[in-house]
Structures are given as structure tokens and as C-alpha cells.
Amino acid sequence: MGIEITVNIALLCFCIFSFFYAGVGVTPPAIPGTLSASAWPRVILAGLIVALFFNIRACRASRSAPDAKSEIAIAEFFPPKFVKSALLLIAYSIVLNYLGFITSTVIFFALFSYIIGLRKISSLIAGSVVATIVIYVVFQIFLQVMLPRGVWIFRDFAIWLEILAL
Amino acid sequence: MKKIALAALLISTLSLVIAAAAACAADFPLRKIDVVVPFGPGSGTDTTMRALAPSLQKVLGVPVVVLNQEGSGGLRGMEYAAKQPADGYTLFLHTPTHILSEVQNLSSVSLTNNFDPVVCLVQDSVLVVASAKGRFKDWSETAAYANEHPGEVTVAGMSPKGIDAISMRMIVKAAGVDITFVPFGSGAEVNSAILGGHVDLGNQGPAETLEMVKGGEMKAFLVANDKRLPAFPDTPTTYDMGLQVTTGPWRALAAPKGTPPEIIAKLEDAIKKAYESEEFQKWLKDVMLDQRPGWKDSKGLGELWKNDLEFFKNAFKELNL
Amino acid sequence: MSIYELMMAGAAVVFTPKVLLFICIGNIMGVIFGALPGISASMAVALMIPFTLTLDPVGSIAFLSAVYCSAVTGGGIPAILFKIPGTPSSAVTTFDGYPLACRGKAGKALLLILVSSAFGGLVSALGMLLVSRQLSEIGLRFGPSELFAVAFLGLSVLTSMDEDKMLKTVISGLLGLFLATMAMDPVEGVPRLTFGSTYLLGGIPMIPAMVGMFAVSEVLKQVARPTEIKIDGTPSLKDSPMHVSFAEWWSLKWTMIRCSILGTLVGILPGAGATIASFLGYGMEIKLSKHPEEFGNGSLTGLCASETSNNAATGGAMVPLLSLGIPGGNAAAVMVAALMLQGVQVGPLLLKSQPSYLSSVFLSMAVTNVLMVVIAVVVAKMFVKLMKIPYYFLGPLIILFAAVGSYAAQNNITDILVTMLAGMAGYFMIEFRYSPAALTLGLVLGDICENNLRRAVMITRGDVLAVFARPITAGLMTVCVIFLLLPVIKKFLRSRRGV
Numbered sequence: 001m002g003i004e005i006t007v008n009i010a011l012l013c014f015c016i017f018s019f020f021y022a023g024v025g026v027t028p029p030a031i032p033g034t035l036s037a038s039a040w041p042r043v044i045l046a047g048l049i050v051a052l053f054f055n056i057r058a059c060r061a062s063r064s065a066p067d068a069k070s071e072i073a074i075a076e077f078f079p080p081k082f083v084k085s086a087l088l089l090i091a092y093s094i095v096l097n098y099l100g101f102i103t104s105t106v107i108f109f110a111l112f113s114y115i116i117g118l119r120k121i122s123s124l125i126a127g128s129v130v131a132t133i134v135i136y137v138v139f140q141i142f143l144q145v146m147l148p149r150g151v152w153i154f155r156d157f158a159i160w161l162e163i164l165a166l
Numbered sequence: 167m168k169k170i171a172l173a174a175l176l177i178s179t180l181s182l183v184i185a186a187a188a189a190c191a192a193d194f195p196l197r198k199i200d201v202v203v204p205f206g207p208g209s210g211t212d213t214t215m216r217a218l219a220p221s222l223q224k225v226l227g228v229p230v231v232v233l234n235q236e237g238s239g240g241l242r243g244m245e246y247a248a249k250q251p252a253d254g255y256t257l258f259l260h261t262p263t264h265i266l267s268e269v270q271n272l273s274s275v276s277l278t279n280n281f282d283p284v285v286c287l288v289q290d291s292v293l294v295v296a297s298a299k300g301r302f303k304d305w306s307e308t309a310a311y312a313n314e315h316p317g318e319v320t321v322a323g324m325s326p327k328g329i330d331a332i333s334m335r336m337i338v339k340a341a342g343v344d345i346t347f348v349p350f351g352s353g354a355e356v357n358s359a360i361l362g363g364h365v366d367l368g369n370q371g372p373a374e375t376l377e378m379v380k381g382g383e384m385k386a387f388l389v390a391n392d393k394r395l396p397a398f399p400d401t402p403t404t405y406d407m408g409l410q411v412t413t414g415p416w417r418a419l420a421a422p423k424g425t426p427p428e429i430i431a432k433l434e435d436a437i438k439k440a441y442e443s444e445e446f447q448k449w450l451k452d453v454m455l456d457q458r459p460g461w462k463d464s465k466g467l468g469e470l471w472k473n474d475l476e477f478f479k480n481a482f483k484e485l486n487l
Numbered sequence: 488m489s490i491y492e493l494m495m496a497g498a499a500v501v502f503t504p505k506v507l508l509f510i511c512i513g514n515i516m517g518v519i520f521g522a523l524p525g526i527s528a529s530m531a532v533a534l535m536i537p538f539t540l541t542l543d544p545v546g547s548i549a550f551l552s553a554v555y556c557s558a559v560t561g562g563g564i565p566a567i568l569f570k571i572p573g574t575p576s577s578a579v580t581t582f583d584g585y586p587l588a589c590r591g592k593a594g595k596a597l598l599l600i601l602v603s604s605a606f607g608g609l610v611s612a613l614g615m616l617l618v619s620r621q622l623s624e625i626g627l628r629f630g631p632s633e634l635f636a637v638a639f640l641g642l643s644v645l646t647s648m649d650e651d652k653m654l655k656t657v658i659s660g661l662l663g664l665f666l667a668t669m670a671m672d673p674v675e676g677v678p679r680l681t682f683g684s685t686y687l688l689g690g691i692p693m694i695p696a697m698v699g700m701f702a703v704s705e706v707l708k709q710v711a712r713p714t715e716i717k718i719d720g721t722p723s724l725k726d727s728p729m730h731v732s733f734a735e736w737w738s739l740k741w742t743m744i745r746c747s748i749l750g751t752l753v754g755i756l757p758g759a760g761a762t763i764a765s766f767l768g769y770g771m772e773i774k775l776s777k778h779p780e781e782f783g784n785g786s787l788t789g790l791c792a793s794e795t796s797n798n799a800a801t802g803g804a805m806v807p808l809l810s811l812g813i814p815g816g817n818a819a820a821v822m823v824a825a826l827m828l829q830g831v832q833v834g835p836l837l838l839k840s841q842p843s844y845l846s847s848v849f850l851s852m853a854v855t856n857v858l859m860v861v862i863a864v865v866v867a868k869m870f871v872k873l874m875k876i877p878y879y880f881l882g883p884l885i886i887l888f889a890a891v892g893s894y895a896a897q898n899n900i901t902d903i904l905v906t907m908l909a910g911m912a913g914y915f916m917i918e919f920r921y922s923p924a925a926l927t928l929g930l931v932l933g934d935i936c937e938n939n940l941r942r943a944v945m946i947t948r949g950d951v952l953a954v955f956a957r958p959i960t961a962g963l964m965t966v967c968v969i970f971l972l973l974p975v976i977k978k979f980l981r982s983r984r985g986v
Contacts, residue, residue: 003919004919007915011662015665018665018680021680021682022679022680034941034944034945034948034949035940035941035944036675037672037674037675037677037679038679040668040937040940040941041665041668041679041680044661044664044665044668045665047657047661048658048661048662048665051654051657051658051661052658054654055654055655055658058654078711079711079712081710081711082707082710082711082914085707085710085711086707086907086911089703089886089907089910089911090904090907090908092890092903092907093890093900093901093903093904093906093907094904096900096903097900105887108883108887109883109884109887112882112883112886113879113880113882113883115710116710116878116879116882116883117879118879118880127879127880128883131880131883131884131887135887135888135891138523139891139895143520143523143526143534143895144534145891145894145895145898146898147891147894148894148900
């Protein structure tokens with residue numbers, strides 16, 4: 001329960017902060033009497049702040065209730081596999097900008113399969129190459145979506161592939 | 167290990183070849199050209215480029231591909247295009263929206279500082295329309311009523327600081343009345359609001375409104391131009407009413423700053439030929455973008471940028487935006 | 488023109504070998520495009536435009552409407568099997584479709600959505616044919632204040648979605664509403680809560696957020712807790728015949744009728760399309776159901792409501808397009824572009840000069856709604872084969888499809904980051920029993936609610952009371968307030984009585 005309350009409190013602080021931030025850089029509405037740009041967000045935030053407050057109370061109440069489950073360790077909720085996958089996902093979305101689609105995806109796919117449990121190197125490489133090619137064909141060629149190119153030589157490589165495919 | 171080294175060698179050789187090819191202006195173009203369109207497929211800017219692309223492809227001899235990079239109201243495409251190498255293989259289709267975003271400092275990328283002008287393609291106009299069943303019969307009646315009841319008359323348009331809103335506000339200011347501008351999300355919603363009687367007036371382009379006017383559902387009160395539009399012979403111009411407003415959306419092509427002038431000159435030539443092609447001219451007629459002269463070469467576009475930037479800076483100050 | 492002559496004229500266009508062939512192709516491509524995540528129905532229509540160049544204008548629209556209908560249907564297939572909405576309009580289908588698939592009832596779920604979709608599509612097509620004029624008139628009456636009331640009605644379902652965890656559901660919904668405000672304010676034109684980011688000026692994009700919160704979080708869940716349940720829990724068609732008993736069909740009859748009508752009406756409104764229709768249909772059925780606790784856990788009613796409404800919106804979107812030239816949704820707007828390419832301008836005169844548009848679109852939709860059931864079954868079976876892939880390939884593959892699908896919507900790499908973050912947020916929410924569904928509801932409806940309220944207040948120049956005094960608005964708002972408060976009051980009274 002500790003994590004949940006922590007997140008709730010963090011969210012509460014963020015909401016209170018946003019409540020005031022919403023007014024920054026917002027001019028009063030062009031027409032007097034109508035809703036300004038910060039009115040609606042503030043109403044929502046007010047509701048959120050109240051709801052979060054009650055929620056935190058409810059969480060603490062259930063924590064100290066006689067039949068509450070014993071404090072579940074953080075590790076239980078976020079097993080190492082989850083943490084690794086989450087980091088991989090974020091890394092992938094950032095690396096895409098630089099290495100372009102093909103390279104990033106091949107690496108990403110192989111790493112992700114590894115995290116799930118596949119260990120045979122040949123399967124890892126085969127799987128990721130096939131998957132990357134399939135997605136490339138479906139999206140870049142069939143649907144004409146321009147997949148991320150990356151920079152420098154990766155960009156040139158991607159353009160060369162696109163010309164081939166045209 | 168060997169395989170990886172081989173792959174790396176292959177990739178670097180390829181890129182050197184491509185880079186070398188790209189740097190050679192005399193043989194431009196050697197590979198396909200990307201045109202970045204900062205709005206979604208189906209939008210006015212997008213269809214303009216897609217109509218031009220086939221003719222341009224014929225003239226240049228290489229594929230011309232439209233890349234939609236939409237988001238943040240057209241800014242995302244601009245930021246993407248600015249990052250591309252200035253080798254002439256990336257072009258950027260833009261509109262007054264990008265001048266306006268420069269005026270408001272919305273992005274770290276600015277049109278006039280990070281791009282070189284190539285050509286201007288078309289110039290569209292802004293019309294003031296109203297429902298045929300509405301309470302006003304023409305502009306004079308509207309202005310008279312608005313005089314006596316400030317703020318009561320409503321006009322529907324799209325983004326509140328976009329080009330059509332600015333044009334509308336300038337008309338309103340020149341007429342000296344107070345009309346409430348209500349922004350909507352799309353042309354369809356604007357038309358709906360007008361026909362449903364929820365607003366008095368609307369701010370649209372000729373293409374979206376001609377059929378409505380012909381069908382008797384709408385009336386066109388004003389057009390922001392100095393001459394009457396051929397398709398709207400009965401619609402008085404702002405000049406007729408004593409209001410000198412001619413702003414309207416235009417669509418033009420630019421290249422990332424630093425593109426070699428010889429390449430720009432080549433592009434200018436090629437686009438001019440494509441522009442004058444039969445297919446494109448016919449398309450222009452169909453979508454009513456031929457009502458006003460729109461073509462400008464790179465020098466003309468550069469001046470358009472400067473003048474519009476000045477003009478909108480002042481407009482923003484005057485209109486208190 | 489009498490109905491008979493109209494139908495004859497339409498049949499003359501549609502029942503030619505060429506057009507029928509195109510409609511078949513359109514169906515197949517539509518279902519496939521719809522089933523691919525990130526490719527929305529309007530994108531599917533846009534991609535098929537090049538095919539229309541060999542058809543005449545009437546034939547083109549008949550063809551494109553076939554693509555539209557089948558794309559909306561196709562979106563439900565991955566929604567059930569993988570919890571990835573193939574199109575945004577199938578997001579609600581994941582709520583009940585995926586749990587059913589996990590229980591081994593994938594076949595039943597698929598058959599249900601296909602027939603529901605066909606029913607919704609046919610009813611709305613019929614409405615379009617017979618009462619277009621009247622429906623447009625009704626549609627035009629919905630101004631900003633009415634649209635606000637309709638969107639708010641969708642939100643008022645928040646307190647009923649999960650009576651046990653009302654507080655957490657409400658928090659999720661409010662969070663979704665809050666996230667929707669972090670954008671460039673469309674009414675004043677100023678950046679709002681964007682924290683200086685140019686990316687946020689466009690707002691948090693809907694497709695990446697939804698796909699991330701549903702599909703990516705599910706994969707993360709499977710990765711984090713690889714339990715034996717996974718094998719039984721993984722959807723499989725083999726043990727699940729595509730069979731729905733007559734009794735089950737009969738119990739759904741009112742849902743299908745109600746949602747068809749609702750979907751058609753929502754489709755007519757510009758600015759509200761298949762996605763909104765599916766949320767509203769789902770909300771309506773929760774309120775009217777005797778077993779609301781089943782919703783979100785594999786309720787057949789919930790599944791049926793979602794897919795009937797979103798297909799009904801397709802016919803609805805064509806109504807204002809053909810009678811007034813105002814597209815009722817994004818896909819209809821793309822059809823306008825297609826017609827322009829052929830030199831045809833849409834407007835009130837369109838039907839006067841070519842009345843056969845109405846009947847040919849109707850006939851095309853009628854043929855499509857039947858044909859797409861067959862085609863979708865075939866496509867679904869192909870998708871099911873995918874599920875035999877071992878999870879260490881399937882998991883990353885799902886994430887890739889989710890990521891690239893979200894990217895494809897706007898060609899924006901940051902959208903992929905949003906998808907991943909939404910996936911992690913979704914994981915967290917599911918672990919602690921919050922409601923991603925409610926968050927999606929807030930995210931989708933937030934803009935429409937706020938923008939229309941502010942427009943309405945602008946039109947009345949600050950007179951908020953006048954906004955709510957309008958007949959349709961007042962009626963809808965009363966219903967909203969009742970919907971919102973009743974569950975809260977009931978719960979409060981119950982806890983007081985110590986039950």
C-alpha cells in the first residue's frame with residue numbers, strides 16, 4: 001500500500017501545483033464573463049484534489065484495518081522483469097530518433113525477447129530480423145508511412161531503402 | 167564480428183555515395199524529393215501538394231513524396247523540416263500559420279530565420295458568410311446592428327489566432343464594430359453552426375462555401391479582397407465597403423536554410439513548369455484556388471514573408487492579442 | 488423521385504460487375520486496415536482514394552463508404568484478441584472483448600461484434616436512405632450547448648462504471664479530463680499547462696495514449712507475472728466455436744436497437760463520430776442494465792453496445808455529407824476530398840442533381856455490412872493464427888505494432904514515447920485497481936465538453952443560465968445530474984445504514 005499512497009500524494013502535490021500554474025501566462029478572456037482558459041482545468045483539479053484527499057484517507061484506513069494484507073514489498077509489485085522492460089521501452093522510443101527504425105527495432109526486439117526468457121542467440125536474431133522486416137513491409141511499403149530515419153549514416157541507409165522500395 | 171564489420175563497411179560506403187551524390191548541384195536531383203506537409207492528409211495544404219506532386223515528378227524525373235508531419239498546429243512539421251540537411255531534397259510546404267507562430271514566438275524554429283524561400287503557389291481568400299435564413303440580409307445591416315448592440319453578433323471561425331481569425335478581426339476593426347469571434351474545431355463544425363442558427367456569421371474559404379451559396383443555404387456577405395472573385399460576382403469586396411483588408415491564406419514552398427542557390431533556382435524552374443501544367447491548372451480551377459493570382463518566385467516569396475511578418479506584428483499589437 | 492425509382496437508379500450504379508468488385512476489394516482492404524492498430528477508419532479511406540480514379544463520382548462514394556464501414560468493423564478484431572484497438576472506435580470493445588477472449592470465448596466475442604456491427608450499420612444506412620432530411624435538421628439543432636450536454640452525458644457514467652471502486656474510477660476519469668487540458672487552448676489560442684513544451688501544444692494524442700494504456704500495459708503485465716494462467720488466459724479460437732445462442736441474441740435485441748439509433752444520431756453531429764458513439768452507447772447500456780457490475784468483465788451487452796454504436800455512426804456520418812455537404816466525421820471529410828479530385832463539389836445541390844448518391848451509398852453499405860461479416864471472419868481467423876506464436880516473440884511484436892501504429896497516426900516519434908509511458912501508467916493503474924477505461928473516457932470526451940461549453944458561453948456573452956435554458960440542453964443536463972448523483976447518494980445511504 002505504501003507505493004499507492006506515495007503516488008497519490010505525489011499526484012496531489014502535482015495537482016495543487018498545476019492549479020496555480022494554470023493561471024500562468026493565461027490572459028483574462030477576451031470577452032468578460034466567459035470562461036477563461038484556466039477555468040475548466042481548475043474545476044477538474046479541484047475535483048481531483050478533493051477526490052485524492054479522500055482516497056488517501058481510504059487507503060490509510062484499509063492499511064490499518066484489522067484484516068488488511070501485510071505490507072506487500074515494492075519488489076512484488078514491480079518485479080525486475082517489469083523494471084527492465086519499462087526501461088527498454090523508454091530507451092527504444094528515445095534511440096529511435098538517432099538510430100532510425102531498422103537498427104533500433106532489431107536491437108529492441110532481441111532484447112525484449114531475451115527479457116521474456118528466450119536465450120538461444122540464433123532464435124533471438126532470426127526473430128528480431130523477421131519481425132522488423134514484417135513491420136517495415138506492412139507500414140512503410142504497404143501503408144506508405146515514413147518510419148523514423150535516424151541521423152547520419154542511419155538516415156542515409158533508411159533513404160536508400162526507401163528508394164529501393166519505391 | 168566479421169559480419170558486423172562488413173555490414174558497417176557497406177552502410178558507410180552507401181552513405182558516402184549518397185552524400186556525394188547529394189552534394190553535386192549540377193546533377194540535382196538524383197533521388198526522390200520529400201515535401202514535408204505540416205498538416206494531416208485531406209487538409210487543404212495536403213491536397214494542394216498532392217495535386218502538384220505528379221506534375222512535379224514528371225518535370226524533375228524523380229519521385230516527389232508527400233510527408234505528413236502534423237501536430238502542434240503545423241509547428242511540428244516546421245521543426246522537423248528545419249532539421250533536415252539543406253541539400254534540396256527536403257522541401258517544406260507552409261502557410262501564414264507559420265508566420266503567425268513566429269510573431270507569437272511559439273517555437274524555437276522560425277520560418278524566416280531557418281528557411282530559404284522557394285516559391286509561392288496559391289493565394290486563397292476569406293469570405294464572410296451567413297445563413298440564408300439568418301437575421302441579417304447583408305453586411306451593412308449586420309454592421310448597423312452590431313453598432314447598436316456591441317458584442318451580440320457572433321461569427322464562427324477556426325483557430326482564434328489563425329489567419330482567418332486575424333482577417334476577420336481586421337475587417338471588424340476596420341468597420342469599427344464589436345463582433346464576438348467564436349472559434350470551432352473544423353470547417354464542418356463552422357458550417358453546421360451557421361446553418362443551425364447558432365451563430366450569425368461565418369468565416370470560410372470559397373471552396374467550402376460556394377456550393378452552400380449556390381444551393382441557397384448561405385449568403386456570402388463579403389470577400390476580403392480588392393477585386394470581386396469571379397465565382398462570387400454578387401459578393402461585395404471589403405474595398406467596396408471601405409474596409410481595406412485583403413489578408414487570406416496562401417501556400418508556399420521553402421527549403422531549409424543554406425540550400426545552395428543553384429539548387430533553389432532549379433527547383434523554382436521545375437515547380438513553375440509543374441504549376442503551369444494542364445493537370446494542375448485544371449485542379450486549381452476545380453478547387454477555386456484560381457480566383458486570385460498566387461504564384462510568386464523565390465524573391466517574391468521572400469518579400470511576402472517580410473511584409474506579412476511586419477503586417478501581422480502590427481495587427482497583433484493593434485488587436486491586443 | 489419515388490423510393491422505387493431511387494433504388495433502381497442506385498442499383499444501376501452499384502450492381503455492375505465493376506463496382507461490385509470494387510466493393511469486395513474495399514471490404515477486404517477496409518477490414519485489414521481497420522485491424523491494423525494506428526490505422527484509423529479515415530486513414531483507411533484516404534489510402535483507398537487512388538483506387539477511385541477509375542470510378543465515376545457516385546461509384547467512388549459507394550466504394551469509399553464500403554471501406555469506411557468495414558474498417559470500423561475490422562478494428563474490433565485485435566481489440567478482442569490482443570486488447571489493441573485497431574481503430575479508436577474499438578477502444579471500448581477492449582473493455583469486454585479481451586476479458587471474454589481470456590476466458591476462452593474469443594470466437595463468441597468475434598461473432599457477436601461482427602453481427603452487431605452489421606446490424607448497426609444496416610439500421611443507420613436505412614435511416615440515411617429514408618429520413619436524411621429530417622435527421623440533418625435534427626443534427627443542425629445541436630449547437631455548442633447541446634454538444635456539451637451530450638459529451639457530459641458520456642462523462643456522467645463515471646460514477647456508475649464500478650460501484651465498488653467509485654472513488655478510484657472518478658479519480659481516473661478526472662485525471663483523463665485533466666490530461667486533455669494540457670494543450671494549446673483552442674478557444675483563446677494560448678498555451679495552457681504545456682510547461683513550455685512544443686510537443687504538448689498539440690495536446691496528448693488520443694491513439695498513442697489508448698493503445699499504450701491497453702495493449703502495452705497488458706504485455707507488461709504478462710511479462711512481469713509469467714504465470715501458468717497465461718496459457719489458459721491467452722485468447723484462442725480453437726476451443727471457442729463462433730457460436731452465440733439464440734437466447735443470447737434475443738437478450739441483446741434492445742441493446743442493438745437502442746445503440747443503432749444512438750450511434751446514427753451521434754454520427755450526424757460533426758465533431759462527434761464513431762469513437763464518441765461507442766463510448767456513449769456503452770454508457771447508456773450500463774445505466775439501463777440490470778447487471779452493471781458485469782461491464783468491463785466480459786459482458787456481452789457491453790461488447791454489443793460498443794460495436795453496434797460505432798458502426799451505426801458510419802451511416803450517420805453520411806447523412807449531413809450527402810444532404811448538406813457537411814461531413815459528419817473525419818472519414819466523411821476524406822470522402823469530400825475524394826469527390827473534389829473528381830471535380831464534384833459537395834453541397835445542398837448534390838442530391839438535387841444526382842439523387843442516386845443516396846441510394847447507391849445505401850446499397851453499397853447494405854452489401855458491405857453483410858459481406859464484411861464473412862470477410863472479417865476470415866481475417867479474424869488469420870489473426871488468431873498469430874496467437875500461436877510463443878510469447879517471447881508475440882509480446883514484443885504486439886508492442887511493436889502498438890508503437891508503430893501510434894507513430895503512423897501523426898508521423899511523430901514522441902508519440903511512441905507517449906505510448907510507452909501510457910503503458911506503464913496503465914500497468915500501475917491495473918495493479919492498484921484504478922480504471923484505465925475511465926481515464927480514456929475523460930481523455931476522449933474532455934475536449935468536446937470544455938470547448939463546447941466555452942463556445943456556448945461565448946455566444947450568450949457570459950450568460951451561463953441562458954446556455955442551460957435551451958430545451959435540448961436542459962433535458963440532457965437533468966439526465967446527467969441524475970446519472971451522476973444517484974449512484975453516489977445510493978452508496979452513501981448504504982454505508983450509512985451499515986449494510
